[in-house]
Amino acid sequence: MMLFLQQLVNALMLGSVYVTVAVAFTLTIGILNFLNFTIPTLFMLAGMVGWALSYWGLPFGLSGPLHWALALAIGIAAAIAVSLIVERFTFRYLKTKYGDSTEHAIPLVSSLGFLLIVENLVRIAYGTEARRFPGPDANMTLDVGGILVRIPQLVSLLITVLIVFALVQMMKRSRIGRGLRAIAENPDAANILGIDTKRIVPVVFMLTGLLCGLAGALFAVNYGEVAPMMGEDIGSKAIAGMVIGGLGSIWGAVLGGLCVGLLEMMTVHFFGADTVQIVVWGALLVVLILYPKGILGHHSIGKGKL
Amino acid sequence: MLEVTELDVVYGRTRAVKGVDLRVGAGEIVTVLGANGAGKTSLLRALHGAVRPAGGRVVFDGRDLTAQSPAARVTSGMVLVPEGRQIFVSMTVHENLLMGAYLRRDGREAADFDAIYDRFPNLASRKYASASSLSGGEQQMLAIGRALVARPRLVMLDEPSLGLSPLFVERLFGLLRELNDDGIGILLVEQNTAMALEIASRGYVLELGKVVLEDSADALSSNTQLTEAYLGGESLPETSGA
Numbered sequence: 001m002m003l004f005l006q007q008l009v010n011a012l013m014l015g016s017v018y019v020t021v022a023v024a025f026t027l028t029i030g031i032l033n034f035l036n037f038t039i040p041t042l043f044m045l046a047g048m049v050g051w052a053l054s055y056w057g058l059p060f061g062l063s064g065p066l067h068w069a070l071a072l073a074i075g076i077a078a079a080i081a082v083s084l085i086v087e088r089f090t091f092r093y094l095k096t097k098y099g100d101s102t103e104h105a106i107p108l109v110s111s112l113g114f115l116l117i118v119e120n121l122v123r124i125a126y127g128t129e130a131r132r133f134p135g136p137d138a139n140m141t142l143d144v145g146g147i148l149v150r151i152p153q154l155v156s157l158l159i160t161v162l163i164v165f166a167l168v169q170m171m172k173r174s175r176i177g178r179g180l181r182a183i184a185e186n187p188d189a190a191n192i193l194g195i196d197t198k199r200i201v202p203v204v205f206m207l208t209g210l211l212c213g214l215a216g217a218l219f220a221v222n223y224g225e226v227a228p229m230m231g232e233d234i235g236s237k238a239i240a241g242m243v244i245g246g247l248g249s250i251w252g253a254v255l256g257g258l259c260v261g262l263l264e265m266m267t268v269h270f271f272g273a274d275t276v277q278i279v280v281w282g283a284l285l286v287v288l289i290l291y292p293k294g295i296l297g298h299h300s301i302g303k304g305k306l
Numbered sequence: 307m308l309e310v311t312e313l314d315v316v317y318g319r320t321r322a323v324k325g326v327d328l329r330v331g332a333g334e335i336v337t338v339l340g341a342n343g344a345g346k347t348s349l350l351r352a353l354h355g356a357v358r359p360a361g362g363r364v365v366f367d368g369r370d371l372t373a374q375s376p377a378a379r380v381t382s383g384m385v386l387v388p389e390g391r392q393i394f395v396s397m398t399v400h401e402n403l404l405m406g407a408y409l410r411r412d413g414r415e416a417a418d419f420d421a422i423y424d425r426f427p428n429l430a431s432r433k434y435a436s437a438s439s440l441s442g443g444e445q446q447m448l449a450i451g452r453a454l455v456a457r458p459r460l461v462m463l464d465e466p467s468l469g470l471s472p473l474f475v476e477r478l479f480g481l482l483r484e485l486n487d488d489g490i491g492i493l494l495v496e497q498n499t500a501m502a503l504e505i506a507s508r509g510y511v512l513e514l515g516k517v518v519l520e521d522s523a524d525a526l527s528s529n530t531q532l533t534e535a536y537l538g539g540e541s542l543p544e545t546s547g548a
Contacts, residue, residue: 175408182394182405189392191356193452194380194409 006147007265013153015261016160017222020215021238022245022253022260023164024208030248031184031204037111038086039212039238040231041118042079046216047226048122050075051133068135072220076213083209086114087202115231122228130227133220156218163214167207168250176203184248236277237264240284246297255295307332307491308353308384308460313362315345315352315515322348324515325362330460335482335492337502337523340512346495347389349512350464353493354386355379366460381409383459387466391449395438399429399448402437406452415455422451425481443474450481460491467498479505503527 021043028036053071090107140151171177179200182190187197219234220226237260245256260280267279287294308330315323323345330336340346351357353364355376364372366382379385393402403422407415423430426447432440440448446466453461463482467475479501486492486505496502503509503523511519511526519526 178397178401178404179408181396182408185394185396186392188356189388189394190405191376192354192386192388192392193405193456194375194377195405196375196377 002146007269008262009147009149011262011265012258013150013157013222013261014264015241015258016153016157017215017219017234017257018238018241018260019164019254019257020160020211020218021234022241022257023167023250024211024215025238025242026248026250026253027204027207027211029242030250031180032091032107032201034090034107034111035239036086036090036208037108037235038083038090038114038118039208040235041115042083042209042212042231043216043219043234044122044226044228044231045082045118046072046075046079046213047133047220047230048075048126048228049078050217050220051131051226052126054134055131068133068221072217075220076210076217079213079216080206080209082118083205083212084202086111087205089114091201092198119228119231126228128228130225130230133224133226135221135224150222153222156222159214159218163211164250164254167211171250176200180204233277237280240280243284244287244294246294248298249294249296252294252296259295307334307367308493309363309365310353311363311365313349313352313364314360315348315357316360317348317357321360322515323352323359326512326515326517328510328517330491330493332459333486333489333491334508335486335494335506337494337496337506337509338512339496339499339502339509339526342497343514344512345515346512347464348515350386350462350493350495353462354384377409380456380458383457385453385456385458385461387449387453387461387463389464389468391442391445393437393440393445393448393452395436397437398434399437399440400433402448402452403455406455409456418455418457422454426451443470443477446470446474446478447481454485458490460493461485462493462495464495465497466494467496467501475501500527 021039024039024042025036028034028039050068050072053074054068058071090110136152142149142151142154171181179190179195180203182193182195183197183200191197215234216226216231219230238257241256241258241260242253243256244259245254246252260283263280263283264276267276271279308328310326310328313323313326313328314321326345326349328336328338328349338346338349348357352359355371355374355378359372362372363370366379366384369382371379371382371384376386394405397405400419403419404415407418423433426444428444429440429448429451432444437445437448450461450463450466466478466482470478475498482492482494483505494502494506503526506523509521509523509526510517519529521529
């Protein structure tokens with residue numbers, strides 16, 4: 001029983017990384033009808049830029065936590081900047097209409113191009129090996145009635161919950177949030193009311209960069225290492241989480257991400273680490289066939305309330 | 307107020323609107339009639355900026371808006387109530403009105419929301435209900451309310467009576483008259499010819515993208531040839547190669 005509870009806590013912690021990335025996927029799918037393949041890259045960039053800055057003794061030769069925290073903050077900023085560049089080349093300069101389902105393959109393919117180009121650039125620069133990230137001691141733990149909780153992971157989980165909550169409130173109550181929801185539901189009607197997609201779509205990419213950058217930074221802190229390929233594993237599991245939770249629903253992505261964390265822990269426990277992707281994506285296929293709207297999705301798939 | 311000259315709209319190889327001249331004076335109700343495929347919706351889309359015209363000019367209150375975005379037209383005072391209402395069903399009634407006032411920054415929107423709720427008590431009692439729970443007629447009222455909170459001086463409506471019960475059609479046309487009495491110009495695209503000509507002062511008849519007739523509403527009403535030719539309708543010589 002104790003072991004089970006401990007695994008449950010571990011799953012929750014692991015899942016919180018997937019949650020943030022799954023929410024990023026949900027935003028672009030829900031609003032732009034666009035499966036953004038640059039998301040794993042943005043996740044990786046925040047970690048790698050943070051690591052590279054630390055490695056070269058930047059920024060400003062600070063030492064201790066001030067140093068790695070600032071390095072990661074710059075990493076997150078880099079993820080946001082790259083995401084905005086991606087917006088230009090997946091949407092703005094290509095002759096696609098925002099939210100047009102018939103031409104959604106074009107941004108998808110160009111975002112896949114970004115994924116491969118950036119990953120390989122980073123690989124050329126730093127090789128494929130994982131690098132140790134000099135963050136806080138990941139083994140600081142809290143003992144709750146025999147169950148060990150790592151403090152950095154707990155903080156990460158709280159930050160994740162907070163950021164998702166803030167995002168949901170923004171979508172619900174702010175002017176920009178309403179504009180985004182209007183584009184998500186009916187781009188034509190939004191256009192008729194004078195909502196300028198060209199101005200508001202970059203907001204989606206900014207949020208995507210922020211969420212992925214944050215997830216990448218938290219990952220670097222929690223696991224103490226970064227790698228040029230770290231985005232692919234996380235990204236694919238986050239897609240699975242998004243689908244299991246229900247396409248187009250933010251809270252669905254949260255639940256789905258946690259489910260994938262749980263599934264992963266159980267799989268590692270019973271079958272070993274090699275089978276994780278098989279079980280996770282197997283679960284995704286089962287959900288798509290038997291219950292395509294997912295846990296919290298809308299009955300017309302992908303058209304839920306954001 | 308609205309001056310349209312030599313307007314051309316082209317989709318790929320199809321010329322949907324061919325050299326249309328059209329005028330709506332301040333506080334006037336003007337109707338555009340025509341069968342399905344005559345180019346009415348294409349005309350409205352070009353007037354509203356969703357489609358960039360291939361030629362011609364759209365001038366509103368002396369400002370050339372031809373190359374401007376829909377947003378620029380909304381802020382200049384031209385709004386469109388699209389065909390099929392297109393309200394946001396994932397939002398509440400009130401959120402839909404907020405979307406109509408999206409471009410307003412004057413901070414006095416609340417008074418206009420109240421005015422809409424006074425005008426449409428059905429909407430007031432359902433303010434925080436999902437817009438999807440409204441009946442078709444109520445949705446049309448919401449679509450018009452959403453257009454009005456932008457404080458327009460010209461409202462363009464695309465087939466507003468489509469799919470409404472006779473009772474709601476009566477109310478709709480009554481409402482358009484009231485708005486007109488308040489000084490709002492109206493450009494009405496309708497299939498319900500009789501009703502449209504009853505409230506309009508002038509009308510245009512479109513056929514295959516061209517204006518084939520332009521006259522006062524009275525003259526058009528008494529023109530039996532028009533009704534025959536027009537209601538004979540669907541004479542679309544589709545010359546597709548397929």
